[in-house]
Amino acid sequence: MSRKYLIFALAVILTGSCRNNTAEISGKIENPVPGEYLFLDELKSNDLISVDSIMISGDGVFKFTRAVKYPSFYLLKINQKNYLTMLLTPGERIKIRTEHDSLNFPSEISGSEGTELLVSYNRELLKAINRLKSLSDIYDRNIGKPTLPSVIDSLDLLAQSYLNEINRYTKEFIDRNITSLVSLMAIYQQVAPNVNVIDPSRDIAYFQKVDSSLYSRYPHYDQVMIFHDKVAELTARYGEPGTDTGGPDKRMTAPEISLPSPAGDTIKLSSTRGSVVLLDFWASWCPPCRTENPNLVYVYELYHKKGFQIYQVSLDKSKEAWIRGIREDHLEKWIHVSDVKYWNSVVVPQYNIESIPFNYLLDREGRIIAKNLRGDALQRKLAELFK
Structure with missing residues (x-):
């Protein structure tokens, strides 16, 4: 092969490689506010890095392209409370249609399995948060009433039931997607400040399961490395699986089944x-x-x-x-x-x-x-x- 054709072939290969590593996010925002900005942020280590932004047009149509070497978390954001968490994979073409005030729950989304999974999970998480908030509202309405103690007992039982339900849903979600980075996002979720969906003091084995799966697949991704170190710290604090006191004790006869x-x-x-x-x-x-x-x-x-x-x-x-x-x-x-x-x-x-x-x-x-x-x-x- 002549040098001329070799250079041409390399150019084609490199161009194709760049194209395959480029993720595209496009779509339409319904009822846009012209003049507002739409931001694309990358989640790096423990910080958000702004990588691109565009002014929202009158028709709400937008498009971002981003070079992505490996699956990574990004935020498509209008403000601190209105954003969509995405798991971008090289070569993906994400299409989104959403209302201006509900970017986190788009009416239509396609082209990114990881992002679709995150949206699906977040819908269930929001249901749990809203159910728990409704209990808080009932408590507020009963403050000062003589029946408050009995109301609190009932609310505690309901709250625990709701927490158990989202805990089980999250574990099943992680089990179904244990090889995907979406499991990393799910295991960190909270239903209220300092109220984890999966509590490492009780479920350290789940943290270790996610770590074992992801660290072997994405050992150089900073989010996975941070999580790996965190799990080592949690394991030192709470012990290895099997050291907990839940369930029948060792040397006890197993209950009949x-x-x-x-x-x-x-x-x-x-x-x-x-x-x-x-x-x-x-x-x-x-x-x-x-x-x-x-x-x-x-x-x-x-x-x-x-x-x-x-x-x-x-x-x-x-x-x-x-x-x-x-x-x-x-x-x-x-x-x-x-x-x-x-x-x-x-x-x-x-x-x-x-x-x-x-x-x-x-x-x-x-x-x-x-x-x-x-x-x-x-x-x-x-x-x-x-x-």
């Missing part, structure tokens, strides 16, 4: 006495659970003949999805039970389950000897027990 199998017959947990048992809580809709299942197949094949059994309890809400998950992950060889009631399953309060995957390792007498062992940690523990 008696639930239907896929075939419809009832199988009790106590029927496994005489074997070392992994009591595992999972669901077909839970990606981290499905990721761990091949490890369960491996250890079952390795130790079943030596006296190892798995009693797997599903939090599925559909029997068909539950059975399909068992079949797809090749889990047919061990015990499966479920009442198919999702988070309303009887085992959730019985075992204080706040997230899945979740498990206990039981000795041959049905006593708890370990909690939340997965991957290499489970393999090491079983190797120790069956040596």
